[in-house]
Amino acid sequence: xxDANFYLQLRQHITTWAHELGFAAVxxxxxxxxxxxPGFEAWLAKGYHGNMEWLRDHIDKRFDPAALVPGTLRxxxxxxxxxxxxxxxxxxxxxxxxxxxARYALGRDYHKIVRKRMALLGDKIRAxxxxxxxxxxxxQRAFVDSAPVLERPLAEKAGLGWTGxxxxxxxxxxxxxxxxxxxxxxxxxxLDNQPQPNRCGDCAACLQIxxxxxxxxxxxxxxxxxxxxxxxxxxxxxPEEFREPMGNRVFGCxxxxxxxxxxxFAQPTTEEDFKPRHNFAAPQLLTLFNWTExxxxxxxxxxxxxxxxxxxxxxxxxxxxxxxxxxxxIMAALEAKKANAEPWLAEHFxxxxxxxxxxxxxxKRKLKRPD
Ligand code: SF4
Ligand code: SF4
Numbered sequence: 001x002x003d004a005n006f007y008l009q010l011r012q013h014i015t016t017w018a019h020e021l022g023f024a025a026v027x028x029x030x031x032x033x034x035x036x037x038p039g040f041e042a043w044l045a046k047g048y049h050g051n052m053e054w055l056r057d058h059i060d061k062r063f064d065p066a067a068l069v070p071g072t073l074r075x076x077x078x079x080x081x082x083x084x085x086x087x088x089x090x091x092x093x094x095x096x097x098x099x100x101x102a103r104y105a106l107g108r109d110y111h112k113i114v115r116k117r118m119a120l121l122g123d124k125i126r127a128x129x130x131x132x133x134x135x136x137x138x139x140q141r142a143f144v145d146s147a148p149v150l151e152r153p154l155a156e157k158a159g160l161g162w163t164g165x166x167x168x169x170x171x172x173x174x175x176x177x178x179x180x181x182x183x184x185x186x187x188x189x190x191l192d193n194q195p196q197p198n199r200c201g202d203c204a205a206c207l208q209i210x211x212x213x214x215x216x217x218x219x220x221x222x223x224x225x226x227x228x229x230x231x232x233x234x235x236x237x238x239p240e241e242f243r244e245p246m247g248n249r250v251f252g253c254x255x256x257x258x259x260x261x262x263x264x265f266a267q268p269t270t271e272e273d274f275k276p277r278h279n280f281a282a283p284q285l286l287t288l289f290n291w292t293e294x295x296x297x298x299x300x301x302x303x304x305x306x307x308x309x310x311x312x313x314x315x316x317x318x319x320x321x322x323x324x325x326x327x328x329x330i331m332a333a334l335e336a337k338k339a340n341a342e343p344w345l346a347e348h349f350x351x352x353x354x355x356x357x358x359x360x361x362x363x364k365r366k367l368k369r370p371d
């Protein structure tokens with residue numbers, strides 16, 4: 001068995017290697033996350049997960065990393081910043097002819113990039129251990145926003161930040177615009193286990209700004225009302241009550257992050273791959289709506305937007321166009337696409353056409369939860 005001093009030194013190397021691989025921070029925690037289970041099950045029982053039924057699967061593994069990857073003793077959690085230097089998020093939200101795409105999705109899909117880097121970190125760790133102790137059995141597996149992994153609580157326990165009232169991990173030096181990755185390992189690495197103190201205080205800006213009032217209480221998200229869920233996870237119609245508050249947000253939403261005072265410390269990404277492709281930072285709604293399916297597939301290839309199919313894409317854009325200033329070009333495009341659309345999708349085009357025909361409409365920008 002390799003000795004404690006060796007692991008202390010290895011811990012220092014892990015920080016160095018993580019930085020070399022593009023991670024801004026890394027922390028190590030144990031696997032004790034069982035105490036999060038009652039809160040998660042209460043959240044499921046309220047139906048706040050919407051149609052994300054897969055969240056009900058593998059509960060035993062979600063709350064016991066060693067049940068997911070046998071032998072796991074530690075979880076190495078790492079942070080990779082994704083905000084482009086000139087993200088223009090406020091400017092785009094205020095320009096109703098433009099489409100707002102969540103800032104995490106502007107460049108190459110993060111899943112493969114971050115998971116590959118976590119795996120490379122694992123390779124370096126394995127090589128160091130085997131060099132010191134060739135007989136050591138090193139079991140490791142990398143995850144990024146996949147499998148039943150309790151990503152945010154593990155990151156919090158590992159000291160990467162605290163859980164904000166908007167339910168995301170927040171860091172006082174880096175805000176919240178970052179991806180998380182995890183490496184499960186059987187190595188007895190020294191623990192960080194120093195969660196940052198919660199610095200939300202009396203602030204409630206994220207809860208108040210939410211266009212669809214998706215927070216029934218601080219630290220609890222009703223996904224069914226969240227624009228990220230409505231525009232991405234939801235495959236069918238978007239209930240009419242949410243359409244005006246969606247504004248021009250056609251893939252996800254960042255409002256609760258953008259308003260957070262700690263995000264003035266958000267670090268710009270250093271990753272070329274996360275920089276916006278195809279003018280995705282500030283595209284015209286009508287340009288995107290006019291794409292054929294082949295163009296949609298070509299331009300979104302390799303991005304997180306490929307989680308949508310073409311019908312969802314058109315559905316979201318039609319709502320954006322319904323909220324945009326009236327123009328003959330928008331009307332013509334909606335009418336043309338409506339002719340060949342399935343009935344559920346054509347209903348969204350009809351809604352947008354009605355909105356366009358009503359020049360006196362005053363868009364409802366904020367919705368209240370029913371009591
Ligand atoms: S992402 Fe947008 S819609 Fe979802 S909770 Fe945050 S502010 Fe509300
Ligand atoms: S906006 Fe305020 S309450 Fe919400 S996460 Fe940020 S600091 Fe916390």
